[in-house]
Amino acid sequence: MTNLIIVVIFLVVGIGLQFVRQVPFSTAQYLNKYLIYVVLPILALKYIPEIELELSLLWPISIAWISFGLSWLLFGTLGKQLNWKKSLTGCLIITAGLANTSFVGFPIVRALYGEEALKIALLIDQAGSFILVSSVAIVVASIYSDEKKRKRDITRKILTFPPFIFFIIAFMLNFSGFQFSAGISAVFDLVTKTLTPVALIAVGLQIKVNGNAIRSKYLWLGLGYKLVLIPAVIFVLFGFIFRLDDFVFKVSVIETAMAPMITGSIIAISHNLEPKLASLLVGLGIPLSFVTIGIWYFILG
Template identity: 65%
Template sequence: MTQILLIPAFLLLGILLQKIKNLPTTLPKLLNNYLIFIVLPALALKYLPIIELQLELVLPITSAWITFGLSWLIFGSLGKFFHWRNSLTGCLIITAGLSNTSFVGIPIVRALYGDEAVKIALLIDQGGSFILVSSIAVIVASIYSEEKKRKRDITKKIVTFPPFIFFILAITMNLTNITPPEFLSIPLDIIALSLTPVALTSVGLQVKVSLPAIKNPYLWTGLGYKLLFIPFFVLILFKYLFQLDGLVLQVSVIESAMAPMITGSIIAISHGLEPKLASLLVGVGIPLSFVTIAGWYWVLA
């Protein structure tokens, strides 16, 4: 429960820090770089080499891929039909398409369903969300960025993206039964603990909540997809088509109902894809998701 309370606390801290005069304007960028270059690679080394890969848990992992794939299909199509700016389309695809399955999702899943459910949540996060944000999200960001890049440049950006490099390294270690050296255990734990406070503070620093911002129809389009449509779609698909039930179904739906991923918004921001909207989707989405997740929990009960 303490972990859940820290989520809005650090988000509020970031918003309050905006009031401090002479605060370095580069602080959000510095925090984002720390997350991308230090924290995400550390998480890959900490969790992926020791995760037990089980065939029966492949389906829950696909919930993250379905969420992102439908986001790309729907918002990509809407963007073409309504002639949206590429930056707007890319922002919605990435931010609404990635669930906050890790430092928001895992504490909530643990609180609702216990430690056994955390194993499923971790696989959804590492096998789905983490791979997506480390690779496919970078491709989408490069495609929809105003700064056009050649395919060769996009490929180079992905293969040199630190989280992707460490993801490949960690998966290779898993498949070859190699675990990280013992002396790295404590540093990795410390870095992993910094994820929630740093990421949420960074988002809070960039959230500009105002009446005009709240009225932004694209904000509610993205949150409507993320908090209502996609968990409903996953529930119907998994329960009635794939005949899933019990804990696997519950965790799959709850994880898909999480607010937009903070790291996804950071990817969008770093590529110039509507930074204000990307921050707002997370800043409004996280507190709002506590209400909608309670509703999905009741539906699944």
């Protein structure tokens, strides 16, 4: 519980910095770039070469795909039956279907379950959430909006994203049995220790909540799916039907319970899929998820 309190403190610090005039408006963008171009690649190089690859790891990877697939099925069906605008349906599918498994997920998983949990979280994020947000989510956005994305553009975005490039490199190092020297490993350790404070301060700087908008039933429908329903599905599926290893099971449920992904909301906004709702799902979802994640952590024991 102490670690969870530390996570909340860093988030609050980020929120507080929004009201400090001396902090530039672009600070969150620079912190995000540091995470994307430095921390996430080094996380991959540090942990993935150490993972003992086995088929059972496909289970935690599958949670991102299950979550997005069920989101598409649920909100796609509701949208048709209740005559929602296509933009509303698309917004809920994408924003509620994608979890913030890296910027928020990594520091929380590390705080709750330690360094070993980060290895599983990396696989969930890179082989699950990232591929989804870079490909399938863009396809869904194109279906529910007037803008069309070329397959070539989607492929280029995946192949040129730094964390994904280093994810592939790290897997190649794993297969080859390569190990970094003690000196390089020490540098990696220093960089990865910045993950929690930098990621959560960056998230805190970006949290914006409009008090008048929280009465939207679509907001609570999306958050209800993301924070309650889909974690419950994974809890039952992995805990009682497939009976995964206890440690993998806990990390999988907690990663599924993360708030909506910031990048997912950006995709919705850029395709004009209810921009205000997409922003609010993230802005309210992140602080609210700290409460629901605490509840899930208690349930998991």
